[in-house]
Amino acid sequence: MTDLDLVTIKDRDIPIKKLNETQMMLLVREARVLRSEHQPMERKLRSIAFMLDIVESALVNPDDQEWLMGLAGTGQIEFGEMLKIATPFEQAAETATKPVKRVRAAIRNR
Numbered sequence: 001m002t003d004l005d006l007v008t009i010k011d012r013d014i015p016i017k018k019l020n021e022t023q024m025m026l027l028v029r030e031a032r033v034l035r036s037e038h039q040p041m042e043r044k045l046r047s048i049a050f051m052l053d054i055v056e057s058a059l060v061n062p063d064d065q066e067w068l069m070g071l072a073g074t075g076q077i078e079f080g081e082m083l084k085i086a087t088p089f090e091q092a093a094e095t096a097t098k099p100v101k102r103v104r105a106a107i108r109n110r
Contacts, residue, residue: 004060007084009068010077016058016085023054027086048079058085 003018019027030047033039039047052072059065071077 009081009084010071012064012067014064014068014085015060017060019054019058019086023057024086027051027054027083051079051083055082055085 004015006013006015030051033047034044
């Protein structure tokens with residue numbers, strides 16, 4: 001069975017399928033396109049559509065998908081808030097990649 005997480009968006013708990021590494025990588029890539037001043041608007045709009053496809057793919061319940069897209073369509077939710085769906089994976093990745101501090105033992109000259 002697929003791993004599930006629970007995210008809260010607008011006070012609604014939504015079960016989601018965890019995004020895989022490829023989906024996260026693609027979200028990051030498309031976010032860079034959106035932030036770039038050198039990308040044409042057409043490319044940025046394709047990025048948003050692609051990111052929404054990834055977000056929708058994580059939603060387990062059709063009711064949640066309809067609710068979330070309804071909010072987006074009526075302007076009641078910001079795009080960044082919708083991306084909270086990626087939060088559980090980001091947290092796991094941060095934990096797994098935290099640098100380990102190593103202390104060097106003092107060397108005594110005898």
